[in-house]
Amino acid sequence: MAKTNLREYLSDGRKSGMSFDFLRGELLEAGYKERDIEEAIHEVRSRYRDSFFSKIWKSLFAPRQLFETVKADSIGTSFGYLLGLLFIAYLFFGWQIASFIKTTTLPTSQFIGSWGEKINYAPLGLQISFILIFYFICLIIIAWIASIIFSSIFHVFVKLFKGKGSYRESYGIFSYSATPILLALGPCSIIILNKFFGSTSESSYQIVLGILAFAFLWRVMLMIIGNIENHGMSAARAILSVLALIIIMALVMFSLKGSSVKEKVQGILTPSNTGSADSGGEFIPSNEPSSPETSIDTTDYNQYAEPG
Numbered sequence: 527m528a529k530t531n532l533r534e535y536l537s538d539g540r541k542s543g544m545s546f547d548f549l550r551g552e553l554l555e556a557g558y559k560e561r562d563i564e565e566a567i568h569e570v571r572s573r574y575r576d577s578f579f580s581k582i583w584k585s586l587f588a589p590r591q592l593f594e595t596v597k598a599d600s601i602g603t604s605f606g607y608l609l610g611l612l613f614i615a616y617l618f619f620g621w622q623i624a625s626f627i628k629t630t631t632l633p634t635s636q637f638i639g640s641w642g643e644k645i646n647y648a649p650l651g652l653q654i655s656f657i658l659i660f661y662f663i664c665l666i667i668i669a670w671i672a673s674i675i676f677s678s679i680f681h682v683f684v685k686l687f688k689g690k691g692s693y694r695e696s697y698g699i700f701s702y703s704a705t706p707i708l709l710a711l712g713p714c715s716i717i718i719l720n721k722f723f724g725s726t727s728e729s730s731y732q733i734v735l736g737i738l739a740f741a742f743l744w745r746v747m748l749m750i751i752g753n754i755e756n757h758g759m760s761a762a763r764a765i766l767s768v769l770a771l772i773i774i775m776a777l778v779m780f781s782l783k784g785s786s787v788k789e790k791v792q793g794i795l796t797p798s799n800t801g802s803a804d805s806g807g808e809f810i811p812s813n814e815p816s817s818p819e820t821s822i823d824t825t826d827y828n829q830y831a832e833p834g
Contacts, residue, residue: 532558532566540570545594571598578610585705589748593755596698604701605673611705612669613662615712620658622719627654673700679774680749683767689757699752703745710741746772 532553539549546567553563576584576595584592596604627637633646637657645653674697681689681696689696717734720726746768753764 532562533570536566536570546571546597547594568598571595578607581607581702582611582705582709585702585748589751590755592702593699593752596702597695597756599694599698601694601697604698605670608669608673608701608704608708609666611708612665615708615715616662616665618712619715619719620661622716623661624654624658626719627657673697676700676771676775680767680771683770684753684757684759686770687759687763687767689753689759689763689767691757695756699749699756703748703752705748706744707738707741710737714738 535553536546536549540546550563550567554560576592581592581596584595628650638660645656648656677697677700678693680700681693684691684696714734714737717726717730721731749768749771750761750764753759753767754761757764759767
């Protein structure tokens with residue numbers, strides 16, 4: 527069978543619902559070289575590569591087909607998909623942050639530190655754009671570093687539990703399995719931020735936490751299926767490798783927990799009552815009048831006097 531016919535055979539088999547693993551086994555039994563089969567499979571996968579939204583649909587309703595389709599995806603392709611999901615989630619987060627900025631008198635530097643001092647007096651639309659772009663760039667950098675670190679740890683456990691695939695496949699599993707939780711995080715971020723600002727009921731907040739918990743469990747299931755499909759692992763080994771990663775991530779989160787997220791956010795967004803210095807070094811007093819209790823010095827200096 528020529529290579530062209532080999533590709534046609536694989537393509538027809540996929541259209542009939544057969545997996546590449548099944549078709550590979552059939553061709554190997556028929557005496558075809560493994561190298562020729564793998565090249566043909568790679569070409570067929572590239573020809574029928576799923577779109578971004580098709581991958582989202584498969585991750586929710588046909589995970590086995592998803593991981594079979596993306597098995598040959600590069601790390602760059604997998605991260606590009608992850609970046610697309612982050613952008614969708616960020617649309618909700620950014621909209622909420624922009625709404626808050628419109629209703630506050632806080633300067634730009636209060637949101638991003640000294641980076642924003644130079645545009646404190648720029649038009650409001652420019653300030654909002656600067657803040658949102660700054661946050662998204664930071665998000666991209668953090669996502670790239672975090673995905674590399676945690677997918678590497680994940681791949682170590684995959685190998686410890688006899689996974690057969692490469693790191694590229696582990697990175698793909700880590701990225702594509704993030705679909706449900708990132709899709710849920712976008713709308714849920716509105717309720718979460720409102721909770722920080724004190725404008726959300728406790729019942730709504732609990733519902734959001736339940737949704738995120740369900741999305742997290744869905745991600746765990748996707749990672750297990752990805753291990754079975756792309757690493758050739760048994761169900762028990764696939765589960766253990768994912769649980770090991772969850773334990774490591776939980777330990778990292780607890781080690782970084784110094785104060786609650788709410789306290790950190792409120793600390794950033796709460797203006798000082800003692801005034802501040804602008805970019806030119808001029809002191810700008812607070813608009814809030816000092817109360818009599820804080821304006822009168824009631825210190826007893828007699829305690830510092832020398833005896834006699």
